[in-house]
Amino acid sequence: MRKFILLSFAFTLLFSCSKDDEVIPKEGENPTDKVTLNNKVNNFVWKAMNSWYNWQEDVPNLADSKDDNTNDYYTYLNSFSTPNSLFESLKHADDDFSWFIEDYVAQQQQFQGTSKTFGFRPQLVQVGTTDYVVMYVQHVSKGSPADLEGFKRGDIINAINGTVMTLSNYKSVFNGYFEETSEFSFTEKDGQTFKEKKTITQAVVSDNPVHLTKIFDNVNGKKVGYLLYNGFRSSYNDELNAAFGELKYAGVQELVLDLRINGGGSVQTSAYLASMIHEEAGKDKFAELKFNNKHPKQDSPYYFSNTLNVYGVDGRKTSEETINRLSGISKLYVLTSDKTASASEMIINGLRPFIEVKLIGTKTVGKNEGSITLYDSPTTDYTFHDGKGVNTSHKMAMQPIVFQIYNKLGQNDYGDGFEPNILIEEWKHWDNILPFGDENEIVLKTALDDIRGLSAKSTYEVKSFGRIDINVSINKFEQEMYIDSHYFNK
Structure with a gap:
């Protein structure tokens, strides 16, 4: 049964808030010299990270005393041009997995496997000692554009939108994997002999795991x-x-x-x-x-x-x-x-x-x-x-x-x-x-x-090949x- 759950229901609890969203002048501060906060979202970023972040105690700029002086605190927040840049600056050196979200509705849907995609996952490899690069299809989502066009696990692709991949150009050629519509060239097992071309357009896919x-x-x-x-x-x-x-x-x-x-x-x-x-x-x-x-x-x-x-x-x-x-x-x-x-x-x-x-x-x-x-x-x-x-x-x-x-x-x-x-x-x-x-x-x-x-x-026999790592996350x-x-x- 095809379903998805929005994560707007994922955290339905009410917590007491230790600090209010509005920062008021502290004792000794002059209200007439008050610094104006340029972007209120920056205040949300800092306060939420100060409350919940796993490494809060180990990040100096997340110290509880950071917002004790309103002017200093706003000046600090104003030094970041975007909320994302503030967020990135607050991450601990050991943190490889936290990220900023531009659209939480899209995030909620993708958590449940609903996203706009071609619907196949590739892995890039170097063909022997040559300069050629191919990608084989690791997985195809059922009902996706790739599935409907006949992509199969094990298919070998050596070109996107007419350009054959090599060690010198594969990064730019692979950008076609993220475009709305792209043409993929399939080869025989040698990774070079042309078989056929298939053009597919990304669509919203709900992938049953x-x-x-x-x-x-x-x-x-x-x-x-x-x-x-x-x-x-x-x-x-x-x-x-x-x-x-x-x-x-x-x-x-x-x-x-x-x-x-x-x-x-x-x-x-x-x-x-x-x-x-x-x-x-x-x-x-x-x-x-x-x-x-x-x-x-x-x-x-x-x-x-x-x-x-x-x-x-x-x-x-x-x-x-x-x-x-x-x-x-x-x-x-x-x-x-x-x-x-x-x-x-x-x-x-x-x-x-x-x-x-x-x-x-x-x-x-x-x-x-x-x-x-x-x-x-x-x-x-x-x-x-x-x-x-x-x-x-x-x-x-x-x-x-x-x-x-x-x-x-x-x-x-x-x-x-x-x-x-x-x-x-x-x-x-x-x-x-x-x-x-x-x-x-x-x-x-x-x-x-x-x-x-x-x-x-x-x-x-396993021949001599080189794996090429590139971010191909669906x-x-x-x-x-x-x-x-x-x-x-x-």
């Missing part, structure tokens, strides 16, 4: 379940539960969870997924969130559970479902990449105290922290309360890191990412990329071979980990 469920009936005498899951989107909780209903009904004895292109999402959905995987955990602690010293009351655990919340198209809870929980899963295989982040890593970290978690693929991102959306809403301490108190003169907001996440044992030490138990680099096999769920697809095959008791090895917010209203309403 529960992409593929499959059951392998006889892998060393065992039934193995496989799930390709691409995002912890709370509006698809029931679809995720239905997928585990299939796995449970089939009686799977091993589980392969493919999180290679899953950058995270809802913390609560991560706890639901953990509950689906490991019934024996009962209602034990899965994870715990810890905020800064100004919000200790928000520190709280997440538990394994037997029920989940179902949401309607308006973003509100409509019902509950009994969770389809697998029993007898003592080892979880997780397929990973450098796109596996936040709520995906939370699954790995949270389940490790209970069962063996074996990682196959490449190193994960290393995001052991999460955020909430902060709005220009001082009466609710800059959180969103059904729109009440929000400054409607603009749509700017912020998505700063505000909490750290730990497992049952208090472990949080994966800031540099999780190393795989078995290293398999998909991009090195760019000229033989098989569909997700294919038993011979290189990363999945490695997991199945491990279940068979076979050592990992390549199915064919969704700006795809590596986010956020909190649902359920957390604050407990």
Whole structure:
């Protein structure tokens, strides 16, 4: 069922505000010499960050004394030409994931997988020792313009809008990936022999993250379940539960969870997924969130559970479902990449105290922290309360890191990412990329071979190629980990 939930309902709680939005002259200040604030949004940026930011105590310009003198405070805020530039100046050196939001409505939609896109994710590689660059298609969203035009995982593209990519021009050529309409040139496996051209136009796509469920009936005498899951989107909780209903009904004895292109999402959905995987955990602690010293009351655990919340198209809870929980899963295989982040890593970290978690693929991102959306809403301490108190003169907001996440044992030490138990680099096999769920697809095959008791090895010779890293994210917010209203309403 196609649905999306707006995050305007994600933080429906009312906080007491420690400081008012209007800064009044302090004792000893001369009102006639009052400095005028050029941009009131800058005041929102500073105050919200001062209240919620994870590293507030470690950033000198976020000190509580910063606004003690109104004139000095306004002079400081006026030194920044835009709210975004002020926000960036307040970020801690260890912060790789906080960002400023120009339009929070678009952000709310993208959190749930709704965005304007071609609908395919590419990876760029250098062709051997030549100067040529190609990109292979990693993933295609169902119902997207790329899907409707026949793009397939494993397709090889060497030109955009008629220009062949090389080491010297690929960055500028690749800009076509972000244009409204572009032409893509497909090649044979050699990356050079022309096959065909396809022109597609970006469209709004709602991408169901529960992409593929499959059951392998006889892998060393065992039934193995496989799930390709691409995002912890709370509006698809029931679809995720239905997928585990299939796995449970089939009686799977091993589980392969493919999180290679899953950058995270809802913390609560991560706890639901953990509950689906490991019934024996009962209602034990899965994870715990810890905020800064100004919000200790928000520190709280997440538990394994037997029920989940179902949401309607308006973003509100409509019902509950009994969770389809697998029993007898003592080892979880997780397929990973450098796109596996936040709520995906939370699954790995949270389940490790209970069962063996074996990682196959490449190193994960290393995001052991999460955020909430902060709005220009001082009466609710800059959180969103059904729109009440929000400054409607603009749509700017912020998505700063505000909490750290730990497992049952208090472990949080994966800031540099999780190393795989078995290293398999998909991009090195760019000229033989098989569909997700294919038993011979290189990363999945490695997991199945491990279940068979076979050592990992390549199915064919790996030639000399160079990976090219470039920002090809379909969704700006795809590596986010956020909190649902359920957390604050407990």
